[in-house]
Amino acid sequence: MSGIYLHIPFCKQACHYCDFHFSTSMGLKEQTVQAIARELELRHQYLRGQPVHTIYFGGGTPSLLSQQELQLLLETAKRLFIVSEDAEITLEANPDDLTPAKLQELKAAGINRLSIGLQSFHGPHLQLMNRAHSATESLQCVKDAQAAGFHNITVDLIYGIPAPDHQVWQRDLETLFALGVPHASCYALTVEPATVLGRWSKQGTFTPAEDDFTARQFEILLGQMARHGYVQYEISNFCLPGHESRHNSNYWRGVHYLGVGPSAHSFNGVSRQYNVAHNRKYTDALALGQIPFEIETLSLADQANDYLLTSLRTIWGCDLQRISTAYGYDFRVTHAGYLQELQEKGLAHMAEEVLYLTDAGKLLADQITLELFIA
Known part of the structure; x- marks a missing residue:
């Protein structure tokens, strides 16, 4: 088995904690989608005929793609690779994109698993992180996705956000369990130097949570997940039995995968390949039939x-x-x-x-x- 990862490097706005490669300008979106399709063609032999069991749209914010753009990339992948009929096809989405109409478009395009970047159900924490959605949208988008027929849903939550106590984190978890989603990825807030939070921290206008505070929230997370029947199958990932992320589980088990798009990584067991993290350089190179990447041979x-x-x-x-x-x-x-x-x-x-x-x-x-x- 193997997987394909497609990096969609566009966001409406920059989250204050994020250091992934993305752009808030949509000027190159159409060209980038065409370039990703071209890269799939040029690299169709990378997986050496292994069946593809998972396709993952990450970013960035893949929910910014239109139905037609998603269908182009999926149809290209299915034409060039041996994609299993029951492949897990995941798309990362922001709550503010998931209108009922958008959810129907995603289903029509072939998406069968949603990864929703909620991060919190608490308005002030969303504002601190500069998320584009509200606490109300965090809650409503999951209900809308379920009503649209998406049952294979995972949500992201962030803990370790500075607060006087743990009440907000406990309420976030209670809300998560009430929604009944089968999978959650929960990450400690990490303050990277090149992010807004990193600059604020250096300037002294933001103070990250103490390690003991974050560790206590992790302990609360473990206890609540176990109490509600979720299995911690990876340090940050929890699911009801049988709802593991097939794509991410393959990463952790060393399964080979092809990564396409600006900044995407690929792995074939003996080497890693890193695409250039620059949208213009990426699209210009693909227009010439070239893939701008570096390769690392693994000892x-x-x-x-x-x-x-x-x-x-x-x-x-x-x-x-x-x-x-x-x-x-x-x-x-x-x-x-x-x-x-x-x-x-x-x-x-x-x-x-x-x-x-x-x-x-x-x-x-x-x-x-x-x-x-x-x-």
């Missing part, structure tokens, strides 16, 4: 680190025997003391050569991964 250590980084975050854990067999690094020998320490401190446990992080370990996942990384 065995790189491949082992990639697997370690992704697998430790998941419910499936990190198979140490696989690392030994496939990449030639035996952590059970080289890191025996550290692995024992993790278990004694209640940060991880082992079962049949697979290393799993506990809830306490998930709070320190990045630190633990760095300790295990192969130099």
Whole structure:
């Protein structure tokens, strides 16, 4: 199996926390869509005939595309690749785009899974993040999507937003559960230097939440999700049984994927390819039949680190025997003391050569991964 990721680099406005590649100018939107279709043609052999089980429109804001633009890209992908009949076709959408008419267009275009960037149900938090939608739209768009026949829905929520206490976060979770969506991705607010929040933080006009505050909200998240029957199958991702994101699960399991569009990444097991993060350079190159990209060949250590980084975050854990067999690094020998320490401190446990992080370990996942990384 394999997947296709299409990066749609356009947004109505810039969120104050976002450091992804996007543009708020729509001047190149039509050219970019045509260029993405052209890139699909030029790279139709990248997946070497592997069946495509997932297609993911990310961004940016893919819900800004028209029905015709979405159909062009989907029809091009289906013409050039072996796309399974039951493929999961996800589109990221902002609440303010999801009118009843737009939802019908998305269904007609072939979208069967929605990823809705709610971020919060609390108006002041949405304003802080400079989201283009209101708290009312956060709630209404999910109800409209369900009424339109979309049942495979995931929503994004952000925690760790500075507040006097945890009441807003608890209300956000209560609202989420009341909506009955089968999947949620919940991320801690990260203040990146090149973002508005990053500049405000440097200037002293914004103070990020303390680590202990964010950690407590993560603990609240874990407890509430478990109480409502959601499985944490990756550190930031929760679902009712059977509703895992097939596309993202494949990323974490090392499945090959093709990424098209400005700034998109591709992975084929032995290398990564990075498209230029510049819309004009991208469209100009594709107009000449060229793909502007850089490529990174992965050593065995790189491949082992990639697997370690992704697998430790998941419910499936990190198979140490696989690392030994496939990449030639035996952590059970080289890191025996550290692995024992993790278990004694209640940060991880082992079962049949697979290393799993506990809830306490998930709070320190990045630190633990760095300790295990192969130099």
